[in-house]
Amino acid sequence: MEAKIYMAPLQGFTDYVYRESYAKVFGTVDRYFIPYISVKNDAIPNKYMREILPENNTQSIVVPQILAKDAAEFDFLKNVLADHGYSEFNLNLGCPYPMVTNRGKGSGLLPFPEEIYKILDHFYCSGKGELSVKLRAGYKSADEIKDVINVLNQFPLKEVILHARLAGQLYSGEIDENAFSYATQNLKHKLVYNGDIFSKQDFIDKQNKFPGIDTWMLGRGILMNPLLPHEIKGIDISEKERTDLLYTFHQTMLEHYLEIMDNEGNALNKMKQFWSYFAHCFPNQKKVMKHIKKVKALNKYNPTVKSIFNEINS
Numbered sequence: 188m189e190a191k192i193y194m195a196p197l198q199g200f201t202d203y204v205y206r207e208s209y210a211k212v213f214g215t216v217d218r219y220f221i222p223y224i225s226v227k228n229d230a231i232p233n234k235y236m237r238e239i240l241p242e243n244n245t246q247s248i249v250v251p252q253i254l255a256k257d258a259a260e261f262d263f264l265k266n267v268l269a270d271h272g273y274s275e276f277n278l279n280l281g282c283p284y285p286m287v288t289n290r291g292k293g294s295g296l297l298p299f300p301e302e303i304y305k306i307l308d309h310f311y312c313s314g315k316g317e318l319s320v321k322l323r324a325g326y327k328s329a330d331e332i333k334d335v336i337n338v339l340n341q342f343p344l345k346e347v348i349l350h351a352r353l354a355g356q357l358y359s360g361e362i363d364e365n366a367f368s369y370a371t372q373n374l375k376h377k378l379v380y381n382g383d384i385f386s387k388q389d390f391i392d393k394q395n396k397f398p399g400i401d402t403w404m405l406g407r408g409i410l411m412n413p414l415l416p417h418e419i420k421g422i423d424i425s426e427k428e429r430t431d432l433l434y435t436f437h438q439t440m441l442e443h444y445l446e447i448m449d450n451e452g453n454a455l456n457k458m459k460q461f462w463s464y465f466a467h468c469f470p471n472q473k474k475v476m477k478h479i480k481k482v483k484a485l486n487k488y489n490p491t492v493k494s495i496f497n498e499i500n501s
């Protein structure tokens with residue numbers, strides 16, 4: 188059976204321009220998760236609203252994600268999403284940053300399974316639609332996952348995506364494979380693997396360790412190598428096709444940012460951020476990043492990008 192691939196939500200990176208461009212050019216990802224939306228001063232900031240608008244999500248199957256501290260906040264955000272036509276939602280129980288966790292959101296909810304219960308109970312009592320959960324192994328300790336799984340098992344969740352790290356690790360250090368194994372054995376729901384798949388070999392290693400898993404969520408691996416899903420799915424392409432696809436992807440992103448940003452400088456800044464991962468597609472990523480960082484205007488940016496691509500063609 189072919190592996191299913193989900194694109195992870197990465198706030199600031201997998202925005203709608205990225206997702207739409209990716210779906211148009213590569214089309215190898217099965218589902219896209221919109222980075223979380225949350226409430227600020229009783230309202231949803233515009234930067235989050237833009238991400239969920241149906242007209243900005245025409246190319247792909249997307250699942251919006253909710254970051255909320257309790258059932259009331261979750262309900263408010265879910266209703267806004269439902270008003271925009273969404274019927275499937277994802278609950279964020281993973282965000283590790285203190286600004287979020289100190290407010291009892293994201294992985295800050297993991298030590299409080301009774302709060303998670305209240306959110307899920309409210310959703311299933313009052314609402315229609317489907318719900319999935321994306322979580323870490325724990326906030327302070329991977330033991331937390333045991334009580335959380337007991338709660339998750341009481342509801343008909345669509346699926347559960349597990350990034351088996353503790354909050355304090357942020358995005359580095361070892362993945363806790365024992366915690367992931369525990370979930371494979373004790374969770375009643377479909378389980379999706381997430382974390383540190385950066386190459387086809389990483390994927391094969393994880394597949395050997397967790398043979399029951401058929402769906403894989405990839406984040407930074409796609410940002411660094413947008414063709415990783417092709418490789419995992421065994422879609423063969425030539426070096427020339429690879430370069431052409433990467434170039435088309437880059438141009439699609441650039442054109443889109445230029446179209447929607449107030450000015451060229453902002454579009455350029457977004458592209459520079461994109462390059463912080465995209466540079467890994469090239470043999471000498473440090474040199475590539477140095478060139479990109481130096482550019483201050485579009486009329487210098489375009490020839491710089493051309494010369495970077497020409498270098499891998501030569």
Ligand SMILES: Cc1cc2nc3c(=O)[nH]c(=O)nc-3n(C[C@H](O)[C@H](O)[C@H](O)COP(=O)(O)O)c2cc1C
Nearest residue numbers: 195196197198222223350382383384405406407408
């Ligand atoms: C810059 C950045 C932003 C992220 N934003 C989100 C987010 O909005 N929601 C979420 O559930 N996870 C978020 N994550 C976590 C990723 O979705 C993913 O779980 C994590 O990067 C591990 O997967 P990977 O090793 O394939 O990248 C973010 C990660 C990074 C590095």
